[in-house]
Amino acid sequence: MRLFIAIKFNNEIRSALLSMQEQLKRTNIRGNYTKPENLHLTLAFIGEYGDPDYVLETLEKVRFKPFELALDGVGSFGRLWWAGLTASVELHNTAAQIRHFLADADIPFDRKKFSPHITLIREPSKPTMPAIEVPAASMTVEEISLMRSERGRNGMIYTETGTIGSV
Ligand code: 2AM
Numbered sequence: 001m002r003l004f005i006a007i008k009f010n011n012e013i014r015s016a017l018l019s020m021q022e023q024l025k026r027t028n029i030r031g032n033y034t035k036p037e038n039l040h041l042t043l044a045f046i047g048e049y050g051d052p053d054y055v056l057e058t059l060e061k062v063r064f065k066p067f068e069l070a071l072d073g074v075g076s077f078g079r080l081w082w083a084g085l086t087a088s089v090e091l092h093n094t095a096a097q098i099r100h101f102l103a104d105a106d107i108p109f110d111r112k113k114f115s116p117h118i119t120l121i122r123e124p125s126k127p128t129m130p131a132i133e134v135p136a137a138s139m140t141v142e143e144i145s146l147m148r149s150e151r152g153r154n155g156m157i158y159t160e161t162g163t164i165g166s167v
Contacts (some may be wrong), residue, residue, distance in 0.1 A: 002046075002049075003049050003052060005044045005045075005146055009041075013137045013139050016137035029076075029124050059101070073134060080087055082117035090128050109164040144163065
């Protein structure tokens with residue numbers, strides 16, 4: 001099964017992201033919009049791996065205090081447009097711990113540098129993003145989720161298969 005580790009959002013951040021997608025839609029941009037229930041922030045992408053229990057057991061070693069996440073700005077990686085977050089030492093520290101413990105446990109994961117982003121749309125029908133307003137939105141992160149990803153009939157289906165909590 002395909003696994004990744006992510007932060008799920010509160011309603012405030014989710015609504016702000018939906019408003020950003022709506023603004024893109026209003027400027028007639030078509031493409032593969034991330035479905036509301038699929039919006040998340042990935043901390044580590046594991047990919048195909050058969051033992052979610054072992055991953056959760058490994059994640060239990062991570063220690064993080066509740067920390068703030070706030071939306072800030074937008075950007076693109078080629079034909080993927082994303083919403084960004086304010087710089088956060090705690091976020092980076094938590095992602096670094098996760099990656100450290102995964103490596104220590106010999107669980108494979110994508111080693112690309114962590115660049116926090118929330119994918120709003122893939123394959124947009126225009127080459128450059130129009131200016132959109134980023135609504136103020138924030139949350140306190142108290143939980144991190146192990147997610148499973150499957151290809152459904154109508155796109156990807158992400159299911160939470162376990163969580164770890166803050167200390
Ligand atoms: P993306 O939104 O930038 O594609 C599920 O696929 C989640 O894992 C997405 O948030 C995706 O980020 C992220 N991810 C990170 N590395 C990935 C990889 N190598 N392959 C697929 N998804 C990856």
